[in-house]
Amino acid sequence: MKANEKAKRVDRVMTWIFVAVAGFFILLLIAFALLVIGRGIAGFEPYMLSFTRDGIGNQLFNTVYLVVLALLFSVPLGIATGVYLAEYAKPGKVTHFLSICIETLSSLPSIVVGLFGYLVFIVMVGAQWNLVSGALAVSILNLPLIATTTKDAMESMPKGYRMGSMGLGATHWQTIRRVLLPACMPRILTGIILAAGRVFGEAAALLYTAGMSTDINWSNWDITSPTCPLNPFRPGETLALHIWASRTEAIRPDAAQIANFSSAVLLILVFAFSIGARVLGRRMERKLAGGK
Amino acid sequence: MESKFEVSKLNLHYGQFHALKDVSLSILPHEVTALIGPSGCGKSTFLKTLNRMNDLEEGVVIDGDVLLDGKDVYKEMDAISLRQRVGMVFQQPNPFPKSIYENVAYGPKLQGIRSKVKLDEIVENALRGAAIWDEVKDRLKKSALGLSGGQQQRLCIARALAAGPDVLLMDEPTSALDPISTSKIEELCTELKKDYTIVMVTHNMQQAARISDRTAFFLLGEVIEYSDTDQMFSMPKDKRTEDYITGRFG
Numbered sequence: 430m431k432a433n434e435k436a437k438r439v440d441r442v443m444t445w446i447f448v449a450v451a452g453f454f455i456l457l458l459i460a461f462a463l464l465v466i467g468r469g470i471a472g473f474e475p476y477m478l479s480f481t482r483d484g485i486g487n488q489l490f491n492t493v494y495l496v497v498l499a500l501l502f503s504v505p506l507g508i509a510t511g512v513y514l515a516e517y518a519k520p521g522k523v524t525h526f527l528s529i530c531i532e533t534l535s536s537l538p539s540i541v542v543g544l545f546g547y548l549v550f551i552v553m554v555g556a557q558w559n560l561v562s563g564a565l566a567v568s569i570l571n572l573p574l575i576a577t578t579t580k581d582a583m584e585s586m587p588k589g590y591r592m593g594s595m596g597l598g599a600t601h602w603q604t605i606r607r608v609l610l611p612a613c614m615p616r617i618l619t620g621i622i623l624a625a626g627r628v629f630g631e632a633a634a635l636l637y638t639a640g641m642s643t644d645i646n647w648s649n650w651d652i653t654s655p656t657c658p659l660n661p662f663r664p665g666e667t668l669a670l671h672i673w674a675s676r677t678e679a680i681r682p683d684a685a686q687i688a689n690f691s692s693a694v695l696l697i698l699v700f701a702f703s704i705g706a707r708v709l710g711r712r713m714e715r716k717l718a719g720g721k
Numbered sequence: 722m723e724s725k726f727e728v729s730k731l732n733l734h735y736g737q738f739h740a741l742k743d744v745s746l747s748i749l750p751h752e753v754t755a756l757i758g759p760s761g762c763g764k765s766t767f768l769k770t771l772n773r774m775n776d777l778e779e780g781v782v783i784d785g786d787v788l789l790d791g792k793d794v795y796k797e798m799d800a801i802s803l804r805q806r807v808g809m810v811f812q813q814p815n816p817f818p819k820s821i822y823e824n825v826a827y828g829p830k831l832q833g834i835r836s837k838v839k840l841d842e843i844v845e846n847a848l849r850g851a852a853i854w855d856e857v858k859d860r861l862k863k864s865a866l867g868l869s870g871g872q873q874q875r876l877c878i879a880r881a882l883a884a885g886p887d888v889l890l891m892d893e894p895t896s897a898l899d900p901i902s903t904s905k906i907e908e909l910c911t912e913l914k915k916d917y918t919i920v921m922v923t924h925n926m927q928q929a930a931r932i933s934d935r936t937a938f939f940l941l942g943e944v945i946e947y948s949d950t951d952q953m954f955s956m957p958k959d960k961r962t963e964d965y966i967t968g969r970f971g
């Protein structure tokens with residue numbers, strides 16, 4: 430029975446180690462969040478919340494708008510790629526190569542993607558900095574994430590779903606569209622959250638694409654005008670870039686305070702977004718799994 | 722009686738492996754036909770040739786005739802409409818992660834039925850047909866994954882019925898279920914054969930004896946004996962059949 434005693438003791442010790450590690454990281458996260466938010470609030474002045482040249486309201490709006498635009502590109506394309514890889518691509522060299530390419534894409538340094546975006550979407554097109562090219566650049570970075578989660582989710586579906594659907598006279602596409610994709614949705618949503626999180630915080634890829642200036646006239650709703658908030662072809666500095674710009678260029682005496690406050694706002698934005706998306710995912714999952 | 726399925730000289734290869742050898746069987750309408758035999762003898766493979774589910778596997782080569790009401794299912798019918806006429810119930814209950822209602826309405830919707838009234842009617846009839854209506858009528862909008870295994874299997878039968886088939890193929894439909902659910906499904910089969918033709922794979926000799934009208938004994942891809950269930954279980958013609966049903970091997 431000595432071996433049993435020992436196994437139990439090791440078991441207890443391991444449990445404690447895991448609890449300690451998890452606890453350490455939770456504490457670290459909380460401390461970090463409190464620090465960032467606390468310093469943001471410490472330097473807060475009401476004007477910072479305004480939607481003017483001095484406040485960060487415009488940057489906040491740009492950030493959200495850019496995320497929406499980027500997801501508009503990367504979600505359909507990423508899901509389509511994932512579905513293709515899981516369902517249509519014949520396993521073989523080409524598919525394998527394609528998968529490697531997609532994985533590589535996600536680990537490209539974002540500054541490289543930013544320069545690529547600058548060359549292709551700005552220089553070659555002959556445009557000025559604009560939100561769409563920023564959205565396209567970050568899409569390059571987060572498309573792989575969405576594609577991979579979609580592919581993995583599709584491949585993890587029980588064979589019975591496919592058999593059941595085909596057995597009722599569904600085509601391959603009907604099976605994907607009506608059974609497999611809906612069943613994968615909670616997992617795909619997780620991929621989208623991660624992808625969106627990346628856009629919220631991205632700076633380097635946006636430097637030379639979405640640009641570092643923002644000039645919005647909130648009473649101008651002519652979408653073709655460069656100062657209309659909703660014009661996707663206007664330059665749009667995001668919060669992350671604003672933090673970087675305030676910190677490096679210190680154009681204003683209180684640049685540090687602005688940077689701190691922007692950081693706090695960005696953090697809260699990301700938290701709110703991922704909590705919201707997770708609640709939605711949880712609800713979807715519960716609906717699929719079926720409460721009694 | 723005209724046979725429902727007329728299978729003759731059916732050979733099936735998985736790549737190099739010869740899984741069905743010269744199988745010839747007539748399956749009669751409004752009967753339960755049981756397929757028995759040791760594991761790996763080709764029962765599931767045979768069942769899947771009847772609604773062309775084998776088409777989904779790689780490297781399957783089929784040769785011979787499978788006629789459904791006189792029409793060759795491989796040459797004169799497309800797989801989609803064939804599968805609407807020949808429904809399938811699997812060994813593991815496999816409801817979709819959707820509501821009970823959506824599971825049953827799946828087949829009719831594929832066939833383009835959109836009218837809510839029509840769908841409601843089809844769903845109710847199918848659930849009644851599968852003897853599960855009373856248990857689920859108050860929770861049609863709830864996920865099918867919340868049902869018990871036996872309920873899920875009857876739901877899958879309902880889902881197959883809703884697509885409007887005239888044949889039901891069942892591959893060991895009760896092997897994952899408890900005795901009570903099993904006997905419910907057996908009763909159901911006896912009920913359903915009034916309207917449908919049923920072909921069922923089973924590993925349970927008593928089950929085959931209880932509910933089937935005719936039994937085919939498979940061994941290593943061949944049909945050794947095919948006859949009236951009563952006759953097969955009382956006086957099998959082949960020594961190997963006798964050994965199998967008396968439990969001496971398999």
Ligand SMILES: Nc1ncnc2c1ncn2[C@@H]1O[C@H](COP(=O)(O)OP(=O)(O)OP(=O)(O)O)[C@@H](O)[C@H]1O
Nearest residue numbers: 735738740758759760761762763764765766767778
């Ligand atoms: N997709 C496949 N590729 C290659 N061989 C296969 C495939 N499916 C089945 N086989 C082989 O064909 C033979 C018959 O398989 P089948 O599934 O029809 O057996 P079965 O009688 O249903 O057995 P069980 O009672 O265990 O379900 C087996 O030897 C099996 O290994």
Ligand SMILES: [Mg+2]
Nearest residue numbers: 764765766892
């Ligand atoms: Mg089988």
